[in-house]
Amino acid sequence: MIRLDQLSKVYGTAPDAVTVLDRLDLAVDTGRVFAVVGPSGAGKSTLAQCVTLLEKPTSGRVVVNGDDLTALGAQDLRVARRRIGTIFQQDGLFSRRTAADNVALPLQYLGVTKAETRARVAELLDRVGLADKAKHYPHQLSGGQRQRVGIARALALRPSVLLSDEATSGLDPDSTASIVRLLRELRDDLGLSILFITHEMDTVLQVADSVARLDHGRIVEQGELTALLRDPDSALGAQLRPERLALPATAGDRVWSVAYAGDVPGDWVLRLATRLDAPVALLGASVEQIDGAAIGRATLGIPQTVDEAGVDAALRELGLAVRGAAIPASAAAASAAADDAAAAASDIRDSDDLPELIGARP
Numbered sequence: 001m002i003r004l005d006q007l008s009k010v011y012g013t014a015p016d017a018v019t020v021l022d023r024l025d026l027a028v029d030t031g032r033v034f035a036v037v038g039p040s041g042a043g044k045s046t047l048a049q050c051v052t053l054l055e056k057p058t059s060g061r062v063v064v065n066g067d068d069l070t071a072l073g074a075q076d077l078r079v080a081r082r083r084i085g086t087i088f089q090q091d092g093l094f095s096r097r098t099a100a101d102n103v104a105l106p107l108q109y110l111g112v113t114k115a116e117t118r119a120r121v122a123e124l125l126d127r128v129g130l131a132d133k134a135k136h137y138p139h140q141l142s143g144g145q146r147q148r149v150g151i152a153r154a155l156a157l158r159p160s161v162l163l164s165d166e167a168t169s170g171l172d173p174d175s176t177a178s179i180v181r182l183l184r185e186l187r188d189d190l191g192l193s194i195l196f197i198t199h200e201m202d203t204v205l206q207v208a209d210s211v212a213r214l215d216h217g218r219i220v221e222q223g224e225l226t227a228l229l230r231d232p233d234s235a236l237g238a239q240l241r242p243e244r245l246a247l248p249a250t251a252g253d254r255v256w257s258v259a260y261a262g263d264v265p266g267d268w269v270l271r272l273a274t275r276l277d278a279p280v281a282l283l284g285a286s287v288e289q290i291d292g293a294a295i296g297r298a299t300l301g302i303p304q305t306v307d308e309a310g311v312d313a314a315l316r317e318l319g320l321a322v323r324g325a326a327i328p329a330s331a332a333a334a335s336a337a338a339d340d341a342a343a344a345a346s347d348i349r350d351s352d353d354l355p356e357l358i359g360a361r362p
């Protein structure tokens with residue numbers, strides 16, 4: 001696990017001192033994804049630099065598995081840093097090295113034997129779903145695949161913490177979804193603590209267990225994602241749930257309008273995609289409290305090639321009620337459907353279906 005205790009970073013000296021991080025406290029437990037969001041200039045990049053001690057915090061502690069990294073000398077710090085794998089927006093791959101050679105780099109640096117390196121690189125590339133791309137050079141890979149190679153390299157030294165700084169920014173939605181899926185697998189299979197820094201609210205919805213909002217160097221709100229979404233008084237929750245269902249579906253998708261009450265799994269979109277083995281686009285979502293129950297609504301884009309009855313069954317298994325017919329999408333029909341869904345969603349309070357929706361659980 002990783003914990004930040006009263007972490008501060010001040011640039012310059014008085015009277016020109018600028019406090020960029022102001023006494024941050026947060027903890028990412030083992031096997032959890034903790035997202036930090038915030039507007040431009042909030043201090044997110046500085047936070048990433050301070051967590052890895054590439055920038056020395058002015059005060060406070062960075063504690064990984066009980067050890068305070070800020071108290072270590074240069075030599076010990078170099079070793080301790082291996083516990084934190086890092087992935088950034090720029091994949092940082094060496095263009096003249098193959099995917100396998102890029103992943104091998106940290107192991108070669110530490111003098112691991114060739115045979116061991118070969119075996120570990122094969123295992124890592126397999127882990128990120130790129131076993132068949134070992135000999136490809138970065139320019140022969142997609143953005144999402146390059147980012148996966150970067151993740152494999154970050155895992156080479158078996159870190160217990162993964163720091164992701166805008167790692168999905170600039171990727172297309174499918175690549176983002178595949179990286180999100182991978183991070184969640186790593187969290188579950190390897191028990192990694194993942195600190196996920198981003199400005200993308202919709203990605204947070206897909207990946208995070210907990211979220212903190214950073215503003216002017218301070219954490220202004222933090223909590224469990226589901227609790228924030230269900231809390232009508234939470235400003236962060238309000239930011240995380242789009243009030244309007246606005247995103248257009250891709251042509252070739254069918255638009256599904258669904259609703260749920262209470263206890264659906266926090267990662268139901270991902271579970272649905274996994275169950276259907278198809279991309280699921282979350283076009284819009286919102287949750288509100290009605291009579292003490294959390295009522296959620298969402299509009300999804302799912303490829304028309306996926307069997308409708310199968311989608312219907314998978315949604316119901318997850319505790320989601322299908323609201324009305326799934327609408328095949330030309331792009332125009334899809335956006336009209338999203339508008340209809342938005343209108344229907346705003347009327348949900350008066351809906352005769354409400355008791356049924358509240359009871360809509362497996």
Ligand SMILES: Nc1ncnc2c1ncn2[C@@H]1O[C@H](COP(=O)(O)OP(=O)(O)OP(=O)(O)O)[C@@H](O)[C@H]1O
Pocket residue numbers: 011012018020038039040041042043044045046047199
């Ligand atoms: N070396 C420095 N000296 C002085 N101020 C700095 C320095 N580095 C960053 N800052 C200031 O710290 C603040 C936070 O910057 P930072 O890059 O961490 O924000 P951010 O949240 O990552 O923003 P963005 O999303 O735009 O990348 C900014 O106001 C920036 O001007």
